[in-house]
Amino acid sequence: MSQTAAEYREVIRRCKEIFEKKTRDYGTAWRILRLPSITDQIYIKAQRIRSIQEKGTQKVGDDITSEFAGIINYCLMALMQLDLKENPSLEIPYEELEPLYDTQAEQTLALLMNKNHDYGEAWREMRISSITDIILMKLLRVKQIEDNRGKTLISEGIDANYRDMINYSVFCLIKMKGAETGS
Numbered sequence: 001m002s003q004t005a006a007e008y009r010e011v012i013r014r015c016k017e018i019f020e021k022k023t024r025d026y027g028t029a030w031r032i033l034r035l036p037s038i039t040d041q042i043y044i045k046a047q048r049i050r051s052i053q054e055k056g057t058q059k060v061g062d063d064i065t066s067e068f069a070g071i072i073n074y075c076l077m078a079l080m081q082l083d084l085k086e087n088p089s090l091e092i093p094y095e096e097l098e099p100l101y102d103t104q105a106e107q108t109l110a111l112l113m114n115k116n117h118d119y120g121e122a123w124r125e126m127r128i129s130s131i132t133d134i135i136l137m138k139l140l141r142v143k144q145i146e147d148n149r150g151k152t153l154i155s156e157g158i159d160a161n162y163r164d165m166i167n168y169s170v171f172c173l174i175k176m177k178g179a180e181t182g183s
Contacts, residue, residue: 005109008112011174012072020094023094028090028092028097031092035081039078039139042071042139043139045071052064068173069173071135072169072170075169076101076105076108080101082158083104123168131171141161142158142162145161146158
């Protein structure tokens with residue numbers, strides 16, 4: 001397994017732990033959210049990251065790392081919502097959600113590996129602030145697609161944009177961990 005795949009899986013493992021604990025605490029209250037509401041929740045997190053990056057300080061306890069993890073989990077929730085659109089149940093046990101979470105995370109890893117092949121891991125040379133801006137751009141794209149009722153003329157769909165945001169957030173967490181360890 002490549003270094004990137006191992007790093008991705010470690011980030012997703014940590015995010016999944018958070019997702020499991022929150023699911024056990026809150027149930028699946030997020031199932032009530034329509035996709036645009038999930039998109040707006042992701043937007044709030046990305047905008048907060050950008051604001052903290054620009055100001056250099058924060059006044060609320062959650063750090064940037066937890067916000068990137070939140071983006072990952074909300075994007076995975078959105079992808080699960082797409083899979084569960086025919087399932088009206090608001091409450092779904094974690095044991096039923098776990099394989100859906102894993103499937104979406106693995107499909108997103110496959111996309112990452114394909115793009116890494118083509119782009120040569122250019123993300124490793126990018127600034128975290130630039131990646132944050134790209135996440136915000138992807139969010140604005142998703143909002144436009146949602147406003148267009150999911151119709152696009154030439155562009156990727158909503159699911160591809162959620163996957164890209166997961167991968168960009170994973171990149172940031174990998175880069176931030178590397179900065180902490182000095183690697």
